[in-house]
Amino acid sequence: MRTQQLVALFFFSVALGACEHELDDGADHFEPVDDYANLEEQGVYDCTERADSGYRQGARFAISVVRVDAKPVEVDTANAYIALQDAARRDGVNLRVVSGFRTNDEQDYLYGCYVDCNCNSCNLAAAPGYSNHQSGHALDLNTAESGVLTWLNRNGGRFGFSRTVPSETWHWEWWGAAGDFEGPCGHVPAPTNVAPTDCAALPAAGGIIDDGDNCFTPGGPSQYLRSVGDAGHDGDLIWTGVTASPAPDNFGVWWIKVQQPGPYRLEAYINRDYASSRQAKYSIRHNGRTDLITLDLTAAGNFRSLGVFDFAVGEGQQVRLDDNTGEHGSLGRQVTFDGLRVTPVATPPPAPPPTCTQVRVQTDGAPLNVRPSASTQQAPRGTIANGAVVGRLSTAVGQEVRGNQSWHEVQQGALRGYISAAFASCVN
Numbered sequence: 001m002r003t004q005q006l007v008a009l010f011f012f013s014v015a016l017g018a019c020e021h022e023l024d025d026g027a028d029h030f031e032p033v034d035d036y037a038n039l040e041e042q043g044v045y046d047c048t049e050r051a052d053s054g055y056r057q058g059a060r061f062a063i064s065v066v067r068v069d070a071k072p073v074e075v076d077t078a079n080a081y082i083a084l085q086d087a088a089r090r091d092g093v094n095l096r097v098v099s100g101f102r103t104n105d106e107q108d109y110l111y112g113c114y115v116d117c118n119c120n121s122c123n124l125a126a127a128p129g130y131s132n133h134q135s136g137h138a139l140d141l142n143t144a145e146s147g148v149l150t151w152l153n154r155n156g157g158r159f160g161f162s163r164t165v166p167s168e169t170w171h172w173e174w175w176g177a178a179g180d181f182e183g184p185c186g187h188v189p190a191p192t193n194v195a196p197t198d199c200a201a202l203p204a205a206g207g208i209i210d211d212g213d214n215c216f217t218p219g220g221p222s223q224y225l226r227s228v229g230d231a232g233h234d235g236d237l238i239w240t241g242v243t244a245s246p247a248p249d250n251f252g253v254w255w256i257k258v259q260q261p262g263p264y265r266l267e268a269y270i271n272r273d274y275a276s277s278r279q280a281k282y283s284i285r286h287n288g289r290t291d292l293i294t295l296d297l298t299a300a301g302n303f304r305s306l307g308v309f310d311f312a313v314g315e316g317q318q319v320r321l322d323d324n325t326g327e328h329g330s331l332g333r334q335v336t337f338d339g340l341r342v343t344p345v346a347t348p349p350p351a352p353p354p355t356c357t358q359v360r361v362q363t364d365g366a367p368l369n370v371r372p373s374a375s376t377q378q379a380p381r382g383t384i385a386n387g388a389v390v391g392r393l394s395t396a397v398g399q400e401v402r403g404n405q406s407w408h409e410v411q412q413g414a415l416r417g418y419i420s421a422a423f424a425s426c427v428n
């Protein structure tokens with residue numbers, strides 16, 4: 001023990017004297033011990049961000065850290081590493097982080113081990129604030145495993161990774177730009193309420209918004225959005241695998257801007273060679289409300305109707321399709337992002353003349369629901385019996401029922417609301 005300490009003291013003084021720059025050159029100097037403790041978590045990532053302090057050349061800055069392979073990794077470095085790891089896996093090589101982001105406390109500990117020579121095998125360690133691992137850019141990888149270093153030497157550069165300390169084969173640093181690799185962590189763009197500036201409003205005759213158009217925006221990690229160039233509407237489509245996750249990874253948004261307000265029929269173009277979800281969920285935000293329409297993509301037909309929806313002039317209206325349909329990934333099902341046809345529906349017949357102050361309810365016998373608005377989406381306020389004559393207050397355009405978009409606002413005693421004109425006729 002005494003001998004060891006003496007050796008350490010000697011070593012320490014040599015290190016300080018002859019090569020003191022070694023303590024702040026950022027290098028590892030010793031390969032970290034790979035205890036294989038994260039072998040089962042290889043390839044697993046958790047994008048929950050944690051704020052921490054990064055250091056470079058002793059200067060402190062704010063950093064955001066996630067976990068990859070059960071190791072802390074700076075979020076932008078993590079996105080690049082996940083893409084790197086993905087590519088390696090396809091080549092049959094399993095990359096694993098042995099050491100990632102290091103906090104100042106952790107570096108302080110390693111430095112103390114070196115100074116006091118009582119832990120970490122007395123290995124030389126960079127001074128706190130000076131380790132490359134505190135910058136968030138450095139990862140020590142499992143290059144001791146067969147094939148890993150060869151693969152990294154060939155491919156690391158494609159993903160912005162390089163060996164910054166020539167003698168340290170395990171030590172790789174990523175110095176790319178934050179936007180180079182989109183997701184899965186940190187970069188899933190939050191859905192905004194505004195369409196891209198180059199998305200032009202559809203003319204009164206409507207039109208088709210295709211996946212290659214300015215009014216379509218794909219979302220989520222781009223490596224999971226597969227483009228196909230010889231299929232789908234207009235000869236292209238995008239597909240992605242579906243999941244049962246609580247939150248979406250990938251999604252697509254068709255922005256609906258119209259020059260002419262009114263009801264439009266929406267139809268999604270489906271190519272069943274690529275679309276196989278039985279429960280694709282289209283969220284339709286239109287004229288101040290949102291409807292969720294579920295579509296079985298395996299059913300027949302190319303242009304499949306999502307229904308008729310009222311669109312206003314202005315921003316924020318969209319059709320959005322997420323990849324988390326609730327179908328487990330192991331089923332291998334897919335959703336597609338392709339053409340969306342937007343067709344104006346003929347203007348409804350003019351409202352009955354003002355002389356019509358009363359309407360008669362005509363159903364096949366059942367009482368008729370009275371709704372709070374011109375739609376069946378909200379729970380009825382009450383019912384009116386078949387054959388009853390009630391006062392008509394106004395007529396509105398709303399949800400299409402049996403081909404009729406007119407709704408009468410009626411009153412019977414204290415009950416006031418809307419009934420579909422498909423089940424009522426003027427009495428006077």
Ligand SMILES: [Zn+2]
Pocket residue numbers: 028132133138139140170171172
């Ligand atoms: Zn390192």
